[in-house]
Each structure stands twice: as structure tokens, then as C-alpha cells.
Amino acid sequence: MRARTKPLARVWEWQGDAACRGMDGSVFFSPPGERGAARREREEAARAICRTCSVSGPCGRFAQESQQYYGVWGGRTEGERRVR
Template structure:
């Protein structure tokens, strides 16, 4: 197994896998602010119990993911984290 493949093994154990994964990304249609807040809250609740939350967040930061909930943080929260680390 290559190092890159081994580093991504956390994805197989992620709590967001499965039918509820849609909560982690915005829909293709317009989403009202209250709908977005509710969707993100559902996703973050799933993240709260995830055993691979930390590598997920670090991966999103590393690749500069601009969409979705990763490691329990939204796009804006990740941008703020990056800014605070600088």
C-alpha cells in the first residue's frame, strides 16, 4: 500500500459516509439561510461523534477545500482557522 493511500484510510472510517452525506454539502439549488443552518447543524452533529474528525479537518485545510463541512467546520470556519494560524 502506498503512503498516499494509507494516509487516506481515515476516509473509510468517516461518520459522514452513507445516506446522510448530503448534509455536508450545499444542494445544487438555492438554499435559504435557515435551511443552510439546519443542514450544517446536522452535519456538525455527525462530525461530533466521528473518530476521524481531526485528520478530516487537516485534509480539508491541506487541500484548501472551499465547500462543505469537513472536520466539523464550515467553509467560513475553516477560513477563520487558517487566518488564526497564520
């Protein structure tokens, strides 16, 4: 019996409407060694973008379901996603 899978395009189609589309990913992912105020400021800048995004819900669900360990997805940091 074959497992039923979603077509790949459906898994990613929400990205077409993402507020971050085409942006530099460094806003959403921390560089090595980033800590303290610098990390909090970058994460808040990423969250500000996510707050304007019409697909932050699907983005956050994708990150949770696919176990994205790094970055801000759907307005939530990796630490916030681990709590759930």
C-alpha cells in the same frame, strides 16, 4: 530530484473510520441557492454527525490542507475553514 509524496492510500485512509461513510453527501454540501435557516439547520445536522466521529480531526486537517472550498469537513463549514 523527485519530489517525495505520500502514497495515495495514506492520504485517504482515515475515511474508512468516518461516521459519514456511506451517507448521502447532501447533508455536508449545500445545494445551489441554500441560505438562512435551511443552511444553518443542514450544517448543524452535519456537525452533529461530525461530533460522533473518531476521525473528525484528520478530516478537518485534510480539508484545510487540500483547500476544500465547500462543505462541512471535520465539523467545520467552509466559512470557518477560511478564517484560519
